[in-house]
Amino acid sequence: MKYKSQAVAMPYFIAAIGLFVGQILFGLVLGLQYVVGDFLFPSIPFNIARMVHTNLLIVWLLFGFMGSAYYLVPEEAETELYSPKLALGLFWIFLAAGALTILGYLFVDYNTLASATGNDILATMGREFLEQPLLTKIGIVVVALAFLFNISMTMLKGRKTVINIVLLLGLWGLAVFFLFSFYNPTNLVMDKFYWWWVVHLWVEGVWELIMAALLAFVLIKVTGVDREVIEKWLYVIITLALVTGIIGTGHHYFWIGTPAYWQWWGSIFSALEPIPFFAMTVFAFNMVNRRRREHPNRAAVLWALGTGVMAFLGAGVWGFLHTLAPVNYYTHGSQITAAHGHMAFYGAYVMVVITIMSYAMPILRGRQANSNKAQVVEMWSFWIMTISMVFITLFLTGAGILQVWLQRVSEDPMPFMMVQDQIALFYWMRLWSGVGFATGLVLYVVSFFIKGKEPEAAAA
Amino acid sequence: MSGTFTKAMARNVFYGGTVFFFLLFLALTFDSMQGLPKTDNRAAITPAVAAGKHVWETRNCLGCHTLLGEGAYYAPELGNVYVRRGPEFIKAWMQSMPTNTPGRRQMPQFNLTEKELDDLVEFLKYTSGIDTQNWPPNIEG
Numbered sequence: 162m163k164y165k166s167q168a169v170a171m172p173y174f175i176a177a178i179g180l181f182v183g184q185i186l187f188g189l190v191l192g193l194q195y196v197v198g199d200f201l202f203p204s205i206p207f208n209i210a211r212m213v214h215t216n217l218l219i220v221w222l223l224f225g226f227m228g229s230a231y232y233l234v235p236e237e238a239e240t241e242l243y244s245p246k247l248a249l250g251l252f253w254i255f256l257a258a259g260a261l262t263i264l265g266y267l268f269v270d271y272n273t274l275a276s277a278t279g280n281d282i283l284a285t286m287g288r289e290f291l292e293q294p295l296l297t298k299i300g301i302v303v304v305a306l307a308f309l310f311n312i313s314m315t316m317l318k319g320r321k322t323v324i325n326i327v328l329l330l331g332l333w334g335l336a337v338f339f340l341f342s343f344y345n346p347t348n349l350v351m352d353k354f355y356w357w358w359v360v361h362l363w364v365e366g367v368w369e370l371i372m373a374a375l376l377a378f379v380l381i382k383v384t385g386v387d388r389e390v391i392e393k394w395l396y397v398i399i400t401l402a403l404v405t406g407i408i409g410t411g412h413h414y415f416w417i418g419t420p421a422y423w424q425w426w427g428s429i430f431s432a433l434e435p436i437p438f439f440a441m442t443v444f445a446f447n448m449v450n451r452r453r454r455e456h457p458n459r460a461a462v463l464w465a466l467g468t469g470v471m472a473f474l475g476a477g478v479w480g481f482l483h484t485l486a487p488v489n490y491y492t493h494g495s496q497i498t499a500a501h502g503h504m505a506f507y508g509a510y511v512m513v514v515i516t517i518m519s520y521a522m523p524i525l526r527g528r529q530a531n532s533n534k535a536q537v538v539e540m541w542s543f544w545i546m547t548i549s550m551v552f553i554t555l556f557l558t559g560a561g562i563l564q565v566w567l568q569r570v571s572e573d574p575m576p577f578m579m580v581q582d583q584i585a586l587f588y589w590m591r592l593w594s595g596v597g598f599a600t601g602l603v604l605y606v607v608s609f610f611i612k613g614k615e616p617e618a619a620a621a
Numbered sequence: 622m623s624g625t626f627t628k629a630m631a632r633n634v635f636y637g638g639t640v641f642f643f644l645l646f647l648a649l650t651f652d653s654m655q656g657l658p659k660t661d662n663r664a665a666i667t668p669a670v671a672a673g674k675h676v677w678e679t680r681n682c683l684g685c686h687t688l689l690g691e692g693a694y695y696a697p698e699l700g701n702v703y704v705r706r707g708p709e710f711i712k713a714w715m716q717s718m719p720t721n722t723p724g725r726r727q728m729p730q731f732n733l734t735e736k737e738l739d740d741l742v743e744f745l746k747y748t749s750g751i752d753t754q755n756w757p758p759n760i761e762g
């Protein structure tokens with residue numbers, strides 16, 4: 162690595178992987194509870210397991226983003242990190258807060274947890290993805306601000322590259338929009354309206370800036386393509402992302418008590434949301450095709466190409482599938498939504514974080530790339546996880562189509578639970594695909610422990 | 622991308638486009654807030670509804686159910702449950718949980734007081750009165 166202080170990224174990446182493993186374990190629990198309803202009941206009811214599954218995802222991705230920033234910002238700015246000590250301190254604070262929150266979910270009754278952590282003073286809990294206790298939410302804000310201060314100061318004292326500027330815009334946006342998680346009016350429609358300012362403006366807004374910046378950084382490093390070219394692409398991609406994604410929030414305002422005109426705004430703009438993801442795919446392949454060097458880390462190149470393709474499929478194609486209001490009228494809140502959520506998060510955010518970890522971890526461990534043996538195992542894990550996720554998505558889509566038909570379209574609509582019994586076969590197949598995914602993840606972890614000779618870099 | 626489209630142009634389009642569409646989003650938000658009283662059933666919000674929403678949130682109901690289609694997809698939609706089942710059924714249902722039928726999905730026993738149950742029902746009644754543009758397609762949610 163070029164700057165000593167980049168090393169603080171390592172604990173962040175390790176924690177991210179650890180929490181990722183936890184997330185998948187709870188995913189398996191949930192998948193089993195879908196078909197064996199009383200599994201682990203009453204010790205871990207479904208709602209608790211789901212909260213752990215989704216919150217672990219968010220927390221480990223945040224660890225991944227922060228680790229990426231600590232690695233990338235100094236290198237781009239060509240200067241040491243403003244304060245490595247602060248970065249390390251924040252790591253332990255964030256890890257402790259995250260662990261305490263998850264343990265709180267698992268071992269304390271949620272209502273008791275709420276009253277013990279100030280939810281009666283300012284009620285923010287019990288809303289999807291924002292279930293964290295007030296204290297945790299405040300902790301997230303404090304850690305985020307201190308983190309942003311650290312990397313902003315680093316950038317200000319060094320070179321202000323486009324990648325750094327875009328990454329920082331994304332990260333600042335992440336912190337700013339999170340503030341809406343503290344706004345929870347009794348009026349359910351307004352509650353939901355601004356809840357999306359966190360959730361949608363994160364994943365279909367500012368996170369896309371983070372993703373594009375991380376991808377651009379890795380592509381510069383592994384392809385050696387001229388920075389000018391990559392930075393121009395970066396601007397075009399994030400323009401497309403925000404121009405479509407901001408008004409695209411409207412696709413969540415169809416049926417929650419908001420004015421009917423959102424059906425037009427939401428449908429039209431969100432129908433365009435696949436475009437930035439498509440541009441990212443073309444970008445990744447284009448840059449790799451025009452590469453000026455053969456980087457010895459082929460696994461990182463694979464992840465970079467993979468995230469382009471899978472983000473387009475998961476976020477772009479599977480998003481478009483149900484985003485038009487006349488379609489969404491039938492699919493809203495069904496397993497179609499779950500199918501899209503799984504592939505979109507995996508393709509866009511899980512894979513981009515793995516991309517940068519795959520590129521940076523060997524360097525942080527003192528080598529350009531891992532041994533061929535280790536890379537082969539890592540690439541196997543890529544294929545197993547990715548193909549398993551495709552199957553998870555396909556089976557959930559199958560379940561969703563049947564669910565929509567039986568419950569909402571047919572002449573004689575069936576009640577929810579009767580429909581669930583009818584589609585159990587698809588849930589079983591989803592569960593087995595999930596086992597496949599977990600296997601891939603185990604291989605991924607194993608790949609870190611495989612030794613061997615560092616491969617030689619070759620000129621293209 | 623051709624040489625005539627420079628990085629500086631790309632940057633300007635990004636900042637210009639983002640600011641323009643964010644301002645448009647704010648304008649639409651402002652207009653929505655003006656229009657909400659017609660659709661959001663705010664006239665029905667009482668202290669009992671507020672207390673009921675608190676019960677709803679502190680039991681993490683959204684971890685299994687959807688409410689107006691948002692939440693988890695493990696258990697039935699509850700935005701219209703007041704219409705589908707009625708107040709007495711909802712209360713009796715919550716009191717008789719869990720069923721403990723082997724292999725079936727289980728709902729926890731939340732040990733709500735009579736007042737908490739009434740508040741929750743009031744909240745679900747208010748929710749069922751929100752104008753959702755005729756969603757869900759039928760009573761099954």
